[in-house]
Amino acid sequence: MAEKGITPRAEDFSAWYNDLIMRAELADYSPVRGCMVIRPNGYAIWEQMQQALDRMFKETGHENAYFPLFIPQGFIAREAEHVEGFAPELAVVTHGGGKELEEPLVVRPTSETIIYSMFGKWIQSWRDLPLKINQWANVVRWEMRTRLFLRTTEFLWQEGHTAHASEADAEAETLLILGIYRRFMEEWMAMPIVTGLKTPSEKFAGALRTYSCEALMQDNKALQAGTSHNLGQNFAKAFEVQYQTKDGGLDHVWSTSWGVSTRLVGGLIMTHGDDKGMVCPPRLAQWQVVIIPIWRSDEEREATCGAAERLAAELRAADIRVTADTREGIKPGAKYFEWEGRGTPLRLEIGPRDLAAGTAMLARRTGGKEPIPMEGIATTIRRELDTMQQALFDAAVARREANSLRGPKSKEEFIEFLQRDGGFVYAGFCGEPAVEAEIKAQTKATIRCLPMEEFRSAERPTTCIWTGKPATVEAVWARAY
RNA sequence: CGGGGCGUGGCGCAGUCCGGUAGCGCGUCCGCUUUGGGAGCGGAAGGCCCCCGGUUCGAAUCCGGGCGCCCCGACCA
Numbered sequence: 323m324a325e326k327g328i329t330p331r332a333e334d335f336s337a338w339y340n341d342l343i344m345r346a347e348l349a350d351y352s353p354v355r356g357c358m359v360i361r362p363n364g365y366a367i368w369e370q371m372q373q374a375l376d377r378m379f380k381e382t383g384h385e386n387a388y389f390p391l392f393i394p395q396g397f398i399a400r401e402a403e404h405v406e407g408f409a410p411e412l413a414v415v416t417h418g419g420g421k422e423l424e425e426p427l428v429v430r431p432t433s434e435t436i437i438y439s440m441f442g443k444w445i446q447s448w449r450d451l452p453l454k455i456n457q458w459a460n461v462v463r464w465e466m467r468t469r470l471f472l473r474t475t476e477f478l479w480q481e482g483h484t485a486h487a488s489e490a491d492a493e494a495e496t497l498l499i500l501g502i503y504r505r506f507m508e509e510w511m512a513m514p515i516v517t518g519l520k521t522p523s524e525k526f527a528g529a530l531r532t533y534s535c536e537a538l539m540q541d542n543k544a545l546q547a548g549t550s551h552n553l554g555q556n557f558a559k560a561f562e563v564q565y566q567t568k569d570g571g572l573d574h575v576w577s578t579s580w581g582v583s584t585r586l587v588g589g590l591i592m593t594h595g596d597d598k599g600m601v602c603p604p605r606l607a608q609w610q611v612v613i614i615p616i617w618r619s620d621e622e623r624e625a626t627c628g629a630a631e632r633l634a635a636e637l638r639a640a641d642i643r644v645t646a647d648t649r650e651g652i653k654p655g656a657k658y659f660e661w662e663g664r665g666t667p668l669r670l671e672i673g674p675r676d677l678a679a680g681t682a683m684l685a686r687r688t689g690g691k692e693p694i695p696m697e698g699i700a701t702t703i704r705r706e707l708d709t710m711q712q713a714l715f716d717a718a719v720a721r722r723e724a725n726s727l728r729g730p731k732s733k734e735e736f737i738e739f740l741q742r743d744g745g746f747v748y749a750g751f752c753g754e755p756a757v758e759a760e761i762k763a764q765t766k767a768t769i770r771c772l773p774m775e776e777f778r779s780a781e782r783p784t785t786c787i788w789t790g791k792p793a794t795v796e797a798v799w800a801r802a803y
Numbered sequence: 804c805g806g807g808g809c810g811u812g813g814c815g816c817a818g819u820c821c822g823g824u825a826g827c828g829c830g831u832c833c834g835c836u837u838u839g840g841g842a843g844c845g846g847a848a849g850g851c852c853c854c855c856g857g858u859u860c861g862a863a864u865c866c867g868g869g870c871g872c873c874c875c876g877a878c879c880a
Binding site for chain 1: 804814837838839840841842871872873874875876877878879880
């Protein structure tokens, strides 16, 4: 019995995370170091994420396209900061067809360079703008240390790339996407985030500025869940993406790029998972409801399985994602454990007693089990799913707030909070990069972001928590993944 | 790249100190009985003991050298 469980979070959070992924069959290690196989249960969650995000991108005027995996090595070098940022983690192809290549090909770590090289051909006039492209793709970054979903050598993501006629338009796009990410994370993933600006040391290599979504995991480490970059004219200049303005002039376009990855699955796990396994918010669950018929005799089997299938059809008609587990030879209890481990939000048990009473036994993944009438069951289930979705979000917000510290009174309190694995600390910052580096060296915490207005503290910090000098901004610190 | 752990049927492990020809649990397959919180009994299949070399009559075990994986740190979505 014990060996069937997973390591409790309190005992070893990393082990819990790995155990959960294996138990829920979300992913597996690949023969290649640092790479992962995303199994059907895990990929189904990613597909739900893709669908929701893809819809939101398209609703805001973005189109999908696909750019190649291979990038001429010289492209990466064209933007100074970009090459500096990515050079250490590039995978490079030197041979093809048995011969050494004239110019090595880089396996894309991100696609700015190849995309702007194409934008240069496609954009001639202000009439071609804005150009708003998204692609769903895999990218490769040679990481020193990897973790399933959170950091793997190859990962899946979407990367949006847009070109605009003005800096203001590019900034508006950057913030529009940040808002979409926020809505997705809050409303679909039930994962609260703090949005804000990255400091220069943490921004994307080649960006003017980077905004990010920062979530707090159950071990009180921060997870950067998504980023949206205003690239200014940096890449436009490097790849000569110019257009004729309305008044006949010539200007470089203003561009943005933004992305979220399969890392979000890791965020989902570490936001909602418990010691029994995965907990999946209803809106992202592959199966929102699993129906488990219970029988003894053959007649009972026919009756309960038949009822399960009819119930499944009824719920499906109400747009509820439902499956019936009619496997024979496995006891109901074993099925309960299996579906719980996978995080299925609701379970409906149908046995002879339920058939007689006109009810089904409803069990929630988040706790609680009671009989509900079959009459109007689709409405009941819909309400249960909506309630659970909201409850997961509320619980995650409450946990984050309980583990956040606003306005530490002293440097000592600040350090002490971070050292006992506290969560987010909001404090004043003088803006000096050297101070930021010193804090990182001493506390292992980094500035996750300079929070946007709505996340800032009511009481504005006036002094830098580290130097005591006047604060120029409020920053959120935490140890991070 | 440093520190720690580990490599033995599909999975998890014991056996290694003290050499003697491989075992346990889970899973799998077959049969019967079971089925409202991880089923029981009977039968069966399944192992280059990470790799290479050495010592020895004999190596999973001892010695030397490799390789790989996981965890913790330095870099990063």
